[in-house]
Amino acid sequence: MIKPSNIEIDREKGNFHYPTSKYAFDAGVGLSEDVVKYISGVKKEKDWILDFRLKAYSIFKKKPMPTHWASKDLENIDFDVIRYYLAQGQQPSRTWEEVPDDIKKTFERLGIPEQERKFLAGVEAQFDSEAAYSRMKEGLEKEGVIFVGSTEGLRDYPEIFKKWFGKVIPTSDNKFSALNSAVFSGGSFIYVPPGVKLSQPLQAYFRINAENFGQFERTLIIADEGAEITYMEGCTAPKFETSTLHSAVVELVALKGAKIQYITVQNWSNNVFNLVTKRAMAHEEAEVRWIDCNIGSRLTMKYPGVILKGRKARGEVLSIALANDGQHQDTGAKMVHAASETTSNVIAKSVSIGQGRSSYRGLVQIPGHLKHCKNNTECDALLINSDSQTDTYPAISIQGDDNSVQHEASVSKVSAEQIFYMQQRGLNQAEAMSLYVNGFVNDLIREFPMEYSVELKRLIDMEMEGSVG
Amino acid sequence: MTTHFKSPDFFQTFSEKRSWEPGWMADFRKDSWSRYSELPKSKLKDERWRFSPRARFSYSNCEQLRDSPKQTKLVNNNSKKVIFESFDQAILEHPNLLSKLPSLTGPQLGSDETFLLGSSFSESGFLLNAGEGVKEEAAFVCNHFAPKENHSLFQQNIVTLAPFAELTLIEYFDSEDDSTIGVLSNLSHIHLGEGAKLNRIVVQRINSHSTFHHLEKIELERNSQFNNISLQLGSAQTRVESRGDILGEGAEFNNYSLSLGRNEQLFDQRTIQHHIAPHGKSNLLFKNALLDESKSVFSGLIKVDPKAQNTDSFQTNRNLLLSKEAEADSLPGLEILANEVKCSHGATTSKIDDQELFYLQSRGISKSIAEKLIVLGFFEDIIGRAGNSDTIESLRNEVSNYFKS
Numbered sequence: 001m002i003k004p005s006n007i008e009i010d011r012e013k014g015n016f017h018y019p020t021s022k023y024a025f026d027a028g029v030g031l032s033e034d035v036v037k038y039i040s041g042v043k044k045e046k047d048w049i050l051d052f053r054l055k056a057y058s059i060f061k062k063k064p065m066p067t068h069w070a071s072k073d074l075e076n077i078d079f080d081v082i083r084y085y086l087a088q089g090q091q092p093s094r095t096w097e098e099v100p101d102d103i104k105k106t107f108e109r110l111g112i113p114e115q116e117r118k119f120l121a122g123v124e125a126q127f128d129s130e131a132a133y134s135r136m137k138e139g140l141e142k143e144g145v146i147f148v149g150s151t152e153g154l155r156d157y158p159e160i161f162k163k164w165f166g167k168v169i170p171t172s173d174n175k176f177s178a179l180n181s182a183v184f185s186g187g188s189f190i191y192v193p194p195g196v197k198l199s200q201p202l203q204a205y206f207r208i209n210a211e212n213f214g215q216f217e218r219t220l221i222i223a224d225e226g227a228e229i230t231y232m233e234g235c236t237a238p239k240f241e242t243s244t245l246h247s248a249v250v251e252l253v254a255l256k257g258a259k260i261q262y263i264t265v266q267n268w269s270n271n272v273f274n275l276v277t278k279r280a281m282a283h284e285e286a287e288v289r290w291i292d293c294n295i296g297s298r299l300t301m302k303y304p305g306v307i308l309k310g311r312k313a314r315g316e317v318l319s320i321a322l323a324n325d326g327q328h329q330d331t332g333a334k335m336v337h338a339a340s341e342t343t344s345n346v347i348a349k350s351v352s353i354g355q356g357r358s359s360y361r362g363l364v365q366i367p368g369h370l371k372h373c374k375n376n377t378e379c380d381a382l383l384i385n386s387d388s389q390t391d392t393y394p395a396i397s398i399q400g401d402d403n404s405v406q407h408e409a410s411v412s413k414v415s416a417e418q419i420f421y422m423q424q425r426g427l428n429q430a431e432a433m434s435l436y437v438n439g440f441v442n443d444l445i446r447e448f449p450m451e452y453s454v455e456l457k458r459l460i461d462m463e464m465e466g467s468v469g
Numbered sequence: 470m471t472t473h474f475k476s477p478d479f480f481q482t483f484s485e486k487r488s489w490e491p492g493w494m495a496d497f498r499k500d501s502w503s504r505y506s507e508l509p510k511s512k513l514k515d516e517r518w519r520f521s522p523r524a525r526f527s528y529s530n531c532e533q534l535r536d537s538p539k540q541t542k543l544v545n546n547n548s549k550k551v552i553f554e555s556f557d558q559a560i561l562e563h564p565n566l567l568s569k570l571p572s573l574t575g576p577q578l579g580s581d582e583t584f585l586l587g588s589s590f591s592e593s594g595f596l597l598n599a600g601e602g603v604k605e606e607a608a609f610v611c612n613h614f615a616p617k618e619n620h621s622l623f624q625q626n627i628v629t630l631a632p633f634a635e636l637t638l639i640e641y642f643d644s645e646d647d648s649t650i651g652v653l654s655n656l657s658h659i660h661l662g663e664g665a666k667l668n669r670i671v672v673q674r675i676n677s678h679s680t681f682h683h684l685e686k687i688e689l690e691r692n693s694q695f696n697n698i699s700l701q702l703g704s705a706q707t708r709v710e711s712r713g714d715i716l717g718e719g720a721e722f723n724n725y726s727l728s729l730g731r732n733e734q735l736f737d738q739r740t741i742q743h744h745i746a747p748h749g750k751s752n753l754l755f756k757n758a759l760l761d762e763s764k765s766v767f768s769g770l771i772k773v774d775p776k777a778q779n780t781d782s783f784q785t786n787r788n789l790l791l792s793k794e795a796e797a798d799s800l801p802g803l804e805i806l807a808n809e810v811k812c813s814h815g816a817t818t819s820k821i822d823d824q825e826l827f828y829l830q831s832r833g834i835s836k837s838i839a840e841k842l843i844v845l846g847f848f849e850d851i852i853g854r855a856g857n858s859d860t861i862e863s864l865r866n867e868v869s870n871y872f873k874s
Contacts, residue, residue, distance in 0.1 A: 069516050368793045383808035387775060392803040396816055397520060398788070399796040404819035411805045411812040 030080045033057060036182050039085045043151045043185070046158075056171045056181030063175040069393075071328055073299050077273055082245055084183040084216070140198075146191040147202060150218045153189025160191050164222055168251040168281045168307070177277040180216050180249040187217030187248065192227035192258075201230035201263070201449060219250040223258035223286075230261040232449070245273045246297075252280035252288060256310065259287045263448065265456065267296035270327055274300040279334070282342075284310030291447055293320045294329045295459060303361060305334030308342035308373075318444050319348040322463055323356030323388075332361035332394075337373045337403075346377040349441050352388035353463065359391040360409070368399030379409035382440050384433070384464075434464040474532050474586060475506050483534065483590060491564055497571045501588035508582060517579030520766045520798040521737045525706045526680060528582075531621045531652045534590060538622050539645055541593050544610040551636065552598040553609050556625060559596035566598055567627060573658050576686045576712035578739040583682045583708075587623045587656040594624035594655070599634035601662075608637040608670075615653035615675045615704075617645040626657040630665035630693075637668040637856075642703075644676035651678075657685040661693035663717065668696045670855060672867055675703040677732065683709045691717030691746075698855050699726040700864060702871050706735040713742050715749035715777070722751040725851045729844070729871055730763025730795065740769040742784065744777035744807075753784045756851060758844045759795035768800035771814065775806045784814040789847055791821065791840060841872045 028035065036057050040050040065074050140147055146157055153161045171181040192198065223229050246268060254260045260280065268274055274297040280288040290304035306315030317333035335344035350358035360379045381390035392409045414436050422432035438445075438457055445453045473479060480502050484495060511523070540555055552563060559567055575584040595611055616622040630636060644651060653675065661667055675681050681704040687695050701707055713722040728736040742751040757765040767786045788797035799816040821843050829839035845868060852864045 068514050368796065381803075381805070383805065383810075386778070386808050387806075388808055389806045390803070391805070392801070392814070394799070394801060394816070395519065396799040396801075396818065397796070398790065398798070398818040400793050401790045401795065401820040402793075403790075405817065406819075407799070407801065407814075407816040409801070409803060409814050411803060411810060413808040413810070 029083055031057070031082070031084055031183070035084055039183055039185065042085070045151070045154070049154055052166065052171070053182050056178050059172050060175060060178035060182055063172070063178055065175060070301060071299060071330060073328065074273075077245060085185060143196050143198075144193040145196060145198070146189070148189050150184060150187045150189055150220075153220065157189070157191070160222065161189055161220055164251065164253045165220055166251075168253060169249055169277050169279050173277060176247045176275045177249050180218060180247050180277070184216045184218035184249065187219040188221070188231070189219070190221040190229065190231065192221075192223045192229045194224040195226045196224075197228040198230065201232050203232045215246050217248045219248065220253075221251070221260060221262070222253045223255060223260050225255050226257045227255075228259040230263065232263040232265075232452070244271055246275070248276045248278075250276070250278040254280060254282045254286035254288050254313075256284045257286060258283070259289075261289045261291065262304075263291045263452070265293045265295070265448075265452065266300065266302075267459070270296055270298050270324075272297045274302065276300075276302045278302065278304040280304075280306045280315070282306055282308050282310065282313035282315055284339075285312045286310060287314045287316075289316040289318070290333070291318045291444075292331065293448075293456065294331055295322045295463065296327075297329075298326065299328045299330065301330045303332040303334050303363070305336065305363075306344065307336045307338060308344065309338050311339045312341045313339060314342065315344040317346045317348070318447055319346075320441050320444050321348070321350040321358045322460065323350070323352050323358040324463055325354040325356060327356045329356075329358040330361060331359070332363075333377075334363040335365070335375055336363070337366040337370060337375070340371040340373065342370070343374045345375070347444065348377075348379045349382070349444055350380075350390060351382045351384065351437055351440065352390050353384045355385075355387050355389075357389040357391070359393065362394040362407075364394070364396045364398070364405055364407070366398050366400065366403045366405065370400060371402045373403040375405040377405075377407040380440070381409070381411045382437065383411065383413050384437075430465060434461045437464055474528065474590070480589070486536075487592070490560055493568065493571070494560060494564075498589050500571070501585050505582065505585035505589055508585065511582075515579065517739065517768075519768065519800060521708075522735065525735060526682070526708050526737070528586070528621055528652055530650060531619045531680075533620055534592070535616055535620050535622065538592055538616060538620075539614040541595050541614075541624060542612040543595060544612070548605055548607075548609075550600060550603045551605060551609070552596060554596050556591065556594035556596065559627075563596060563598070566596060566629065570625070570627070574686065575656060575658075576684050576710040576739075576741070578710040578712065578741060580682060580684055580708060580710055583654050583684060584656065587625060587654050587684070590621075590623040591625040591656070593622060594626045597626070597628045597636070597638060599630045599636055599665075601631040602633045603631070604635040605637070608639045610639045610641070612641045612643060613653065613655060615642065615644040615679045615681065616651040617649045619650050621652040621654065623654045624656070626655070628657065628659040628667065630661045630667055632662040632690075633664040634662070635666040637670075639670045640672070642671070642673040642675055642681065644674075644679055644703075647676045649676075649678065650680075652680045652682070654682040655684070659685065659687040659695070661687070661689050661695060661720075663691045664693060665690070666694045666696075668856065669698070670860070670864070671697070671699040672864070673699070673701045673703055673707065674867070677703065677734070678705055680705060681707040683707065683711075685710070686712045686714070687722065688714050688716055689720035689722055689749075692719045693717065694721040694723075696723045696854075697725060698851060698864075700867055701726065701728040701736055702867065704734070707737065709736070709738045709740075711738075711740045713740075713751060715742075715744045715746055715751065715780075718746045719748045720746070721749070724751075724753045725854060726755045727848045727851045727868070728755075728757045728765060729848075729868060730757065730759040730761075730765060731871070732761050732763065734763040736763075736765045738765070738767045738769075740767075740784075742769075742771045742782055744771075744773045744780045744782060747776060747778045747780065749777060749780050749782075751780075751782045754787075754851060755785070756787045756789075756848060757797060758789040758791065758847055759797060760791045762792070762794040764796040764798075766798045766800075767816070768802070769814070770802040770804060771812055772804045773807050773810055773812065778807045778809040780807065780810045780812065782810070782812045786814075786816040787847075788816075788818040789821065789844065790818060791844070841869070844872075845869065
C-alpha cells in the first residue's frame with residue numbers, strides 16, 4: 001500500500017507540479033524523440049506505429065501555435081514541463097483521502113454512489129459493479145462488437161482499425177493533433193459490425209483498462225453498414241486531474257447507413273488546457289451527431305466536425321458551454337459538405353458567468369458542384385454579469401446555385417422581468433437565476449440520456465451559485 | 470520605365486511635384502512613406518484576409534502615378550455655409566481643417582499597405598466641412614475617377630460635421646476610360662459631432678478591369694447619426710473596409726450595401742461596428758447577388774465594449790447565388806463584453822426560389838428577365854431606404870443598367 005500524500009489541485013497559472021513517485025512507467029518531463037520511443041517501447045508497439053509517432057513528433061515541432069486566430073493564452077503552455085506518459089503499475093495508486101474536499105463535496109451533492117465516486121476521482125479503476133459490467137461485455141462480444149483501448153486495438157485488431165486510424169484527422173491537421181499522434185495512450189477503439197444496433201450507450205468509464213484515461217487519449221469508433229452506436233465520455237462530476245494539458249483526438253467513421261451519437265460532458269478542473277480535435281466521416285445516408293457539453297477547464301478549444309462524404313449524409317452538433325470566472329470556452333462546429341443532398345445542423349448555446357468568456361467558432365463549407373445541400377446554424381449566448389464576455393466567429397463558404405445555408409446568432413441577458421416574476425412566486429434570486437439558465441439550455445439538455453440530464457441540471461445550479469447578488 | 474512605390478527616387482520625384490505643400494504635409498507624407506517602406510512582408514495567414522485571393526488586390530501592375538491626375542469633380546458646391554473643396558484646394562485654403570490628418574488611423578481592418586500608400590501619395594479627394602447647426606437640403610455630389618493605363622490614384626476625403634449639422638453626400642466612382650486597367654484607392658475620414666446627421670450614398674461603376682480600394686472610418690459623437698447606402702456595381706475587384714466607432718452616447722450607425730457580381734468580379738468586404746459608448750445603435754445589412762463566376766467575402770464584427778451597456782446592434786449578410794460557379798463567403802462575428810445589450814447577426818446564402826422563377830416564367834417573362842426582377846427585388850430593401858422617390862428610382866436604374874438585357 002502506498003502512503004497517502006497530499007495531492008495539490010493547483011489552480012494557479014503555470015504551476016505544473018505533478019506527483020509522480022507512484023507510477024511504474026514514467027517518460028519523464030518534456031518531449032523528445034526518446035520520449036516518443038519510450039512510450040512506444042513500453043506499449044511494445046509494431047514498427048509502423050512507432051514510425052507514425054515519430055513522424056507526428058516532427059510535424060508537431062514544425063507547426064506554429066495557431067495564435068493568429070486563437071487565444072493568446074495558448075502561449076502559457078510550456079511543453080517542456082509536461083509529462084507525456086505515466087502509467088500506473090498497480091492500482092489503486094491514490095487513496096480517497098487524497099481527493100480534495102471540494103471535489104468530494106461535489107460528488108456528494110450530485111448524488112453519485114460512493115463506489116463510483118472513487119472511480120471518477122481516479123482513485124480506483126474498478127468498482128463493485130464489475131459483475132454488471134462483465135455481463136454487458138459478454139453481450140457485446142456475442143454481437144461481435146470490439147471495445148478495447150488504443151494499444152489493444154492497434155495490436156490485436158490491426159485489420160480493422162489500421163485502415164481508418166489517422167485518416168479522418170490527419171496528423172498534420174493542427175499542432176495538437178500532431179502532439180496527440182506522437183504520444184497518444186489510452187482512449188477507446190470501437191468497432192460495431194454491420195447491422196448491429198446497440199440499445200445501451202457505451203460509456204468510456206465502464207471500460208476497465210490497465211491504464212487510466214490519459215491526457216492524450218485516442219479514440220476511433222467505426223460503425224459498419226447500418227450499425228448504430230451511442231458513446232458517452234466524461235462524467236458530470238469534476239474530473240480530478242492534476243495534469244494541465246489535455247489533448248485528445250477522436251475519430252468517428254460512420255459507413256453506409258450507420259448512426260453514431262457521441263456525447264461528451266467535459267468538466268475538468270479549471271487549471272486544465274483542454275485542446276481536443278474531434279471529427280467524423282459520414283458515408284452515404286449515415287448520420288453523425290455530436291453532443292458536446294463544456295463546463296470545466298481553463299481554456300477549451302474544441303470544434304467537433306463532420307465530413308459529409310456520402311450522398312444524403314447528415315451531421316449534427318449540439319453544444320452547450322458554461323464559462324465561469326477564469327474560463328474561456330472556445331467551442332464550435334465544422335461541417336464540410338462533400339456530397340450532394342447532405343444536410344447539417346448546428347445548435348450552440350453558451351452561458352457566460354462572472355468574468356467567463358465563451359466563444360463560438362464555426363466552419364460551413366459547400367462546394368459548387370453539389371446539389372441540394374443544406375445547413376442551419378443557430379448560436380445563442382446568454383450573459384449573466386456585466387463583465388461576462390461572448391464572441392461568435394463563424395466562417396461560411398458557399399458555392400453553387402443549388403445549396404442553402406442560414407446562420408443566426410443572438411446575444412441576450414437574463415430578463416429582469418422574468419426573474420422578478422419568479423421571485424414574486426417565492427423563489428430567491430439565485431434559484432430564479434438558476435431556473436432561467438436551465439430553461440435557456442433545456443431543449444439541448446433534453447437530448448442527453450436521462451440520468452445525465454438530471455446531473456447536468458444540478459451542475460448548472462452549482463455553477464450559478466454566488467453569481468448573483 | 471518600371472517604377473516602384475518603395476523606391477526612394479520615386480517618392481523624391483513625387484515630393485518635388487508637390488513642393489508647394491506646407492511643411493507639415495510634406496513631413497506627414499514622408500513619415501507615412503517610410504512606414505510603408507518598412508512594412509513587413511504580408512503574413513501568409515492573416516485572419517483579416519481570410520477567404521480573399523489577396524494577390525488580386527496588389528498594386529504590382531500599376532505602380533505609377535499620373536503627372537496630372539484627374540481630380541475629384543465637385544457638383545453643387547455653391548453653399549455659403551459649407552466648405553466643399555477639392556483636396557488640393559483645401560491644402561492651400563484650409564490647412565487648419567486638414568491638420569488632423571497625421572493623427573487619423575483609418576479602419577485598420579487589414580489594408581495597412583493601402584492606408585499608408587494613401588497617406589503618402591494622396592493627390593485627390595475632397596474636404597466637406599459643415600459648421601454648427603448647418604442644415605442643407607440639397608445633396609453634395611462628387612465624381613471620383615479611377616485612372617487609366619496602368620496607373621494608380623490615391624485620394625483622401627475628410628468629412629467633418631460640427632454639432633447638429635445635417636448634410637447629404639452622394640459619391641460616384643467611375644473610370645477615366647472603359648478599357649484599361651487602373652487602381653483607385655479611396656480613403657475617407659468622417660467625423661460627426663454631437664447630434665449631427667450625415668446621409669451618404671455611394672455608387673461605384675468603375676470599369677471591369679480596374680481595382681478599387683475603399684477604406685473609411687466613421688466616428689460618431691453623442692446622438693449623431695450616419696446613414697450609408699452603397700451600390701457596388703463595377704470594378705474587377707473591390708476591397709471595402711468600413712469602421713463605425715460609436716464614441717458618444719445614443720449615436721446611430723446604419724450601413725447598407727449591395728453588390729452585384731458578374732463575370733469574375735470579386736467583392737471583399739470587411740466591416741466593424743464598434744460600440745465604445747452606451748445607448749448606441751447600429752444596423753448593418755450587406756446583400757450580394759452573384760452571377761457567373763463572381764465571388765463575395767463578407768467579414769463583419771460587432772464589438773461591444775464593457776462600458777457600452779444598452780447597445781442595440783444588428784448585422785445581416787444575405788447572399789444570392791445565381792450560378793454554379795459563384796461563391797459567397799461569410800464571416801459574421803460578434804465580440805460582446807457588456808450584458809445589457811441586444812445584439813444579433815444573421816447570414817444566409819441561397820439560390821433563387823424555383824417557385825418564384827416558375828411563377829414569373831408562367832406569366833410569359835423570360836428566365837433572364839425574371840432573374841433580373843428577382844435580384845432587383847432582393848436589393849429593394851436597401852435601395853428603398855434612400856429617401857425620396859427620385860433618388861430611389863435613379864438607384865434602381867443604376868442596378869438595372871448592369872444587367873445585359
